Amino acid sequence: MARTRVSERLPEFPWDRLTTYAARARAHPDGIVDLSVGTPVDPTPSVVQEALRGAADSPGYPTTIGLASTRQACIDWLERRHGVTGLGLDQVLPVIGSKELIASMPGHLGIGPGDLIGYPELSYPTYEVGAVLCGADALATDALTAFGPQVPALLWLNSPSNPSGRVLPVEHLRKVVDWCRERGTLLVSDECYLECAWETEDGWPVSVLHPDVCGGSTEGILAVHSLSKRSNLAGYRCAFVAGDAAVVGELLAVRKNLGLQMPGPQQVAMKAALDDDAHALEQHARYAARRAKLREALLGAGFRIDHSEASLYLWATRDEDCWETVAWLADRGILAAPGIFYGAAGSRHVRVAFTATDERVDAALARLA
Incomplete structure (x- = not known):
């Protein structure tokens, strides 16, 4: 056939x-x-360009897990700018741009035919692409009741939203976290626009990893972040995923076998960008x-x-x-x-x-x- x-x-x-x-x-x-x-x-900010030039002599292979200094910079930035506390180095993984991660994550986590992936009614097309690539069913909805008795293996959130710019309030995020935990659904929040806020009623958009949302536990939760928008680094392909250590470990194990490694000079540049708020x-x-x-x-x-x-x-x-x-x-x-x-x-x-x-x-x- x-x-x-x-x-x-x-x-x-x-x-x-x-x-x-x-x-x-x-x-x-x-x-x-x-x-x-x-x-x-x-x-691209001069502080980032200078860091990249300084790390240009990079003859050896980078590790998939990434430099400890880069992962620590991710943790420090999440705490300093977004109030996320308690993350360890084993809960952060640098990746080669967030789009690649979003498209490949379901398959890398063993999600496939017979499983269901949910994503917002208005959403970045790559959520659907990730479901198609691994053979899973997909449902675009903003209503948790739309799943009925079905339990999604993975549910995507995107706040602030692409394309609408909508920001989900803390109460809504907390409700989704609780709903997913009760059912064993992995919740992944695409937070690439978290620092691009203009007119929000409740102040700055909140990460799903904030203790007010997740209760101080990252169990069953991941957040995806990109430096493309914040730091004009789209050409560098610098992003990371953070959250549940067990799930990050699963992704790491697969990505090691596939040789998915952020180049070393980019990791140094990424740290420089995260360390500089100006x-x-x-x-x-x-x-x-x-x-x-x-x-x-x-x-x-x-x-x-x-x-x-x-x-x-x-x-x-x-x-x-x-x-x-x-x-x-x-x-x-x-x-x-x-x-x-x-x-x-x-x-x-x-x-x-x-x-x-x-x-x-x-x-x-x-x-x-």
Whole structure:
């Protein structure tokens, strides 16, 4: 019997569907303003570049578990910036970008056919990809009651959310933790936008590893963090996972066999980035200014902004099919991501990133006006 190619089972890569709209936007006399992807455009901090240069002589293989100094920097950052306490070195694992980890984690943990993976109704497409790759069933929902008698093997959270920027309050996070522990479900929280907050009612977004959420125990819980957004390190592929020591140990055992190792120089650079808060605060201020200008311009152009209290995006709608909005913006030389990329619930929204340069953001403002 002929095998089914994995590529045939995967969902269509979303950005392939934006090609014609990108061409329309590029045809603008002043060029495209690409607000479709949240990729950093500002310089990598000098403190990180210097650390990378200093570690450039790296002839030997790195270890999968990573440098103790890098893992300690992860622990220190979580405690200093996010109030996470009590983590040990065996509860942290550096990884080669968070997307790779998210896509491969279910299979690496032995989840497969007959198992169920849950993820948010509006969500990063890679959660679904991870389920498809390991052959598990998947359910996109924000309601725990939607699982009925089924017990998911893994449940993803994403707060602050990509694409909507929604932040889940402590009470909700605690309820999900309790629900998962009662059923033996592994809870994994994607917290890549944790430091990208703007208008949250309860202050800063809270990690699922915070004692107010997890009760001081990491049992059955993991949190995924990335430095791509905080520190303009998307090109370095620096991320880490932290939480339940037993689960981190499982991931480590598999990744050793696969040779999944963060390069040594990147580990040194990652420590330098985590140890330095000044550059992150400067970058936060840049994004806050760009966000404020784009938000005002979109509102002035007749859009409504929903959620968007955190992350690097504005979740905008004109109360029409998202592709109509994408086309309207493309005719003005602006490219945005259609909300349908993130699930059926996004079909009347577009995701507008504010990760463009100041010059390109100003160009968008003029076109929206």
